Amino acid sequence: MHEGPAPRGGAVVSAGTADDLGRHATALRRAATEVAAVLSGVRSTGGTGSPLRARLDGRVLAWQAALDADAEALLARAALLDRLAAGSAWALPAPGPWSAAAISPGPTSSRVPPVPPVPPGPIGRPASAEAGAGAGGSGGAPVRFDPVLLGVLAARLRSAADRAAALGRTVAVAVGETERTLARMGSPTGTVGMAGRGLRLVAVEAPNAAGDIELRMARFAAAPITLRRVGPGGPPERISRPPGARPASPTARFVPSPARPASPTALAVAAGLLALFGAGAGARSDAVPDTLGVDRLRAVRARLADLPDPTRAGVIGLLRGGPLTALGAMAARLAGTPKPGAVLAAAExxxxxxxxxAGAPPDLLGELVRALPWLEPAAPPPPGGERSGPVVGVDRSGDAIVRDGADPGDVGQGAVADCYLAAALIGIARQDPALLTERLRRNPNGTVTITFHPGSGAPVGVTVTAMLPARRLSAPASTGREGERGEGVQEIAMDGDNAAGQPELWPALYEKAYARLHGGYPAIGFGSASLALGTLTGRPASRRAARATSVADLAALLDRGEVVVLATRSRTRSGGLVAAHAYPALAVDAARGRVLLRNPWDPAPGADNVRWYAWSQVVADVHTVVHGPTR
Known part of the structure; x- marks a missing residue:
């Protein structure tokens, strides 16, 4: 910029006008940032190495250059407004050497030629058949045609076009207000009107490019092919690796195989729906609640559920970085909005x-949890308070979840005050152990999804990682290697080992999922045995007074296959049952008038915490008998 004459008439900028100029400058700088980021989601999508994608990349680079020119013009005008507000007089910058792409009126620009649809090769020929000509061709080298990546690209192109169109209207309003303010001051106007041409270019051309991709994918969808790995006994390639990563074998190449029909279009639609999160990355924070609706979210979930596991992992893997950040912002914004629509959207x-x-690639789990920290339930307070130090996580993903079926001896309560939940798990493991294993599904990425029935609603799947809360031990523990000492930890919640000391995680994972369902480990202390039993089984649980229940009644309930849990009073007799505690009934000896109870506490080595009690001696300690069927 060069200094020029003062505004005509030598007008002095008033305080009110200075405020207006500062406000317009701020709006223009914000618009410049958003303009430059319009294509951020498109640029982050990995390529497929095809000539089609190479030509599309060239167009994207040209669009970005035009957008950068838009942003530069907006920033230049904002700097001028700042100078004017401060009382300095500056002339408008002379028009710079705008690129042809930046000033192109539409898709006929000679700098950004339209890309004609490329027809697919004959059925049964390698995908590399398209590489015979054009930029990016590799002279017959294999080319990976990835419908997931292309579907995401098409969806993000359309999303970028929508953002460009909407942002173009916002920029036009901001520029118009700026021009009117300058006109009132007698300052020259007009050059900033050039800003917005890159936005118009993207709004017009990006949908055409998306249409080219979708047309090509639709033609491929009509061919009965699927992708397989070439090689002696080579397994199918997993698409969950990060975009751009090299295959496991340098000699691996992908070719069509007539083994099974594939549906690239269906995969692309699902990937495109997930790409909606990319749109949120560039949205203003005050617009986040409107970026996703309940119906839209349900559609995403339904399409995602229809995908096979490896494909689902590949789709989710494309959300790395900005899309996950946008998802976290959406969740936070919706959680703080009390409107009914926002509450429903937040739940969905x-x-x-x-x-x-449940479906993410294993290497994405950490980033997903960081973006959405409530996916890990709030940790329990360490025993002994702050003196015990912070709670740490122990990764048990390599340990067995269920060994020889669910057994009552697998459950050990730990330091969380949820004896009612442990007692319900023990009771179910005694009466219907298959139910516990049926409601538990290990996902390919090592997470576990457990089905609950909260309230009277539909079944709910809650997914958790195998990271279990623990506290550090004050004395280092031996690593098992001579001369070495390692840092020891003690798990706080339900035991991750069975009665034999072998790793068996199902009780700890049930507890963790139950904690997630209710808002964290601290929230599940001192709960209801009937609520826990109903949530685990999906069947209503009943309650009856202990004094009105005989040994024969208890025997009849167990014989019918029901789970029986005894809830003790807040005060109990010395030598009797523990106060404010829950005991599952494992067996009844009606002839001798006694009942076999298990204290759900984690037993000491060599013990099982199982004992026969005369019902007549402990009935006074029991307040309520909770019972219910498992199916």
Whole structure:
């Protein structure tokens, strides 16, 4: 810029006008940032190495250059407004050497030629058949045609076009207000009107490019092919690796195989729906609640659920970085909005986040949890308070979840005050152990999804990682290697080992999922045995007074296959049952008038915490008998 004459008439900028100029400058700088980021989601999508994608990349680079020119013009005008507000007089910058792409009126620009649809090769020929000509061709080298990546690209192109169109209207309003303010001051106007041409270019051309991709994919969808790995006994390639990563074998190449029909279009639609999160990355924070609706979220979840596991992992893996950040911002914004529509959307978004945790590639789990920290339930307070130090996580993903079926001896309560939940798990493991294993599904990424029945609603799947809360031991523990000492930890919640000391995680994972369902480990202390039993089984649980229950009644309940849990009073007799505690009934000896109870506490080595009690001696300690069927 060069200094020029003062505004005509030598007008002095008043305080009110200075405020207006500062406000317009701020709006223009914000618009410049958003303009430059319009294509951020498109640029982050990995390529497929095809000539089609190479030509599309060239167009995207030209669009970005035009957008950068828009942003530069907006920033230049904002700097001028700042100078004017401060009382300095500056002339408008002379028009710079705008590129042809930046000033192109539409898709006929000679710098950005339209890309004609490329027809697919004959059925049964390698995907590399398209590489025979054009930029990016590799002279017959294999080319990976990835419908997931192309579907995401098409969806993000359309999303970028929508953002460009909407942002173009916003920029036009901001520029118009700026021009009117300058006109009132007698300052020259007009050059900033050039800003917005890049936005118009993207709004017009990006949908055409998306249409080219979708047309090509539709033609491929009509061919009965699927992708397989070439090689002696080579397994199918997993698409969950990060975009751009090299295949496991340098000699691996992908070719069509007539083994099974594939549906690239269906995969692309699902990937495109997930790409909606990319749109939120560039949206203003005050617009986040409107970026996703309940119906839209449900559609995403339904399409995601229809995909096979490897494909689902590949789709979710494309959300790395900005899209996950946008998803976290959406969740936070919706959680703080009390409107009924926002509450419903927040609930649906939480369900989608759970689906993502269940299907994400293993290397994405940490980033997903960082973006949505509530996917890990709030940790229990360490025993002994702050003196015990912070709670840490122990990764048990390599340990067995269920060994020889669910057994009552597998459950050990730990330091969380949820004896009612442990007692319900023990009771179910005694009466219907298959139910516990049927409601538990290990996902390919090592997470576990457990089905609950909260309230009277539909079944709910809650997904958790195998990271269990623990506290550090004050004395280092031996690593098992001579001369070495390692840092020891003690798990706080339900035991991750069975009665034999072998790793068996199902009780700890049930507890963790139950904690997630209710808002964290601290929230599940001192709960209801009937609520826990109903949530685990999906069947209503009943309650009856202990004094009105005989040994014969208890025997009849167990014989019918029901789970029986005894809830003790807040005060009990010395030598009797523990106060404010829950005991599952494992067996009844009606002839001798006694009942076999298990204290759900984690037993000491060599003990099982199982004992026969005369019902007549302990009935005074029992307040309520909770019972219910498992199916």
């Amino acid at each position: 978004l939480a369900g989608l986040a759970d689906d993502l945790l």
